[in-house]
Amino acid sequence: MVLEDHEMPNGWPLGLGNLNMRLRVTESLHPAETEPHPLHTPSSSCSSFSSSNLDTEKSKTHAFPGGVCPSVGVGGHFIGAGYGNLMRKHGLSVDNIIDAQLVDVNGKILNRKSMGEDHFWAIRGGGASFGVILSWKIKLVSVPEVVTFFLVKKLIKQGATTSITDLVYRWQQVADTLPQDIFIRLEMSVEKNESIQFQFFGQYLGQPHTLLSIMNQQFPELGLQQKDCIKSSWIETTLYWDNKPKGTSLGNLLYRMPNQSFSFKVKSDYVITPISKAVLEELWRKMIKMGMGMIMQWNPYGGRMNQISESETPFPHRSGYKFLIQYWYYTQDNSKVELLRKLYDFMAPHVSKLPREAFLNYRDLDIGTNQNGANSSIFGAKYFKGNFERLVRVKTKVDPDNFFRNEQSIPPLPK
Ligand SMILES: Cc1cc2nc3c(=O)[nH]c(=O)nc-3n(C[C@H](O)[C@H](O)[C@H](O)COP(=O)(O)OP(=O)(O)OC[C@H]3O[C@@H](n4cnc5c(N)ncnc54)[C@H](O)[C@@H]3O)c2cc1C
Helix, strand or coil, X not given: CCCCCCCCCCCCCCCCCXXXXXXXXXXXXXXXXXXXXXXXXXXXXXXXXXXXXXXXXCCCCEECCCCCCCCCEHHHHHHCCXXXXXXXXXXXXXXXXXXXXXXXXXXXXXXXXXHCXXXXXXXXXXXXXXXXXXXXXXXXXXXXXXXXXXXXEEEEECCCCHHHHHHHHHHHHHCCCCCCCEEEEEEEEEECCCEEEEEEEEEECCCHHHHHHHHHHXXXXXXXXXXXXXXXXXXXXXXXXXXXXXXXXXXXXXXXXXXXXXXXXXXXXXXCCCCCHHHHHHHHHHHHHHCCCEEEEEEECCHHHHHCCCCCCCCCCXXXXXXXXEEEEECCCHHHHHHHHXXXXXXXXXXXCCCCCCCCCCCXXXXXXXXXXXCHHHHHHHHHCCHHHHHHHHHHHHCCCCCCCCCCCCCCCCC
């Protein structure tokens, strides 16, 4: 459906509270243990998975670095190297997978040992080209019993943007260098009356007073105060990331039906050097012209992401990236989608180049599709950089007739 001007989707893009799978922490887990714990979870395209899918009745100190949005399915999320707000501390979902069961092109059920390390490498970020995943074995990570969530909002009108521009410029400098226990997502959404709402959603794996002390030293410009902070268990923060108010019952995570469905177009970019203040000001102007429905999310990298090599998994955007941009435009009007493409063109000089990189899970057919394999290296380099060739080699070995395919799947080498 198309959004009316006054109809911003409540909770989006943070999520719909749409959940249909829970993982139960087994009796053997002990909260005091620091080693990660293996856990099996079934996988299908309709099984939801986010950070909120763990049943924490048994433990408040175990978590999984899944996605932010409870509506995200485990199948697509994992094979596309999904990320969430534990990324700066524990890496991506795929960095915490230790085994999987899949059905290969011959109908055989394989696990890590029987599929071999190349095939296992490819399914952790290489997309939907290598078989149907039946289950994943994941390792849980340790989190403190008490963590802190915060939200700082600033509503800025056209012509009065200097202070927010300074703040966003500063965010670009610090968000990837803060201690890795801190994750601050910046979301900008165009509102009524030519204004943009800037929201700094944050999570700290520790107590509010320690967070405030760090922020006062390293990012005082945000003006974070005690009243902005909510102290809770990690599982409760998953509700706040989904825009649910304090006091919402955890049972709400099991509510699966979306109130409405929406059409939107998504694109992505990676930023390596901070975008200048002049360009930011121009960006705000362009967003305001696009009107309500235009949203950007900036997700900081750094921390653990800097420590994992580009070739460890098919996901290559690791060290040296400041943040990932997600562009969302809620529309099904093609002329409006053109505006988003123009905004993307405007951003070209200010983001990664040669190739201009993109995130596989923010699928964007504009950057190229398979035409008998002819164009695959173009989108392949953007999503996978140097890992694309290895993915093609694995594909040629495990699915030489290209049974598992879509517009942007990995093609096998010609016979
Ligand atoms: C509201 C919203 C919020 C999001 N938030 C995040 C986020 O916080 N972090 C993040 O990383 N991403 C996020 N995403 C992107 C998300 O990770 C991708 O859209 C992902 O592809 C969703 O997976 P799915 O299984 O739900 O989707 P589907 O559309 O069902 O599947 C996507 C692809 O995976 C394939 N696939 C699905 N299941 C399997 C399986 N079992 N075996 C083999 N192939 C399979 C499908 O064939 C398809 O090609 C978000 C998306 C939305 C809409």
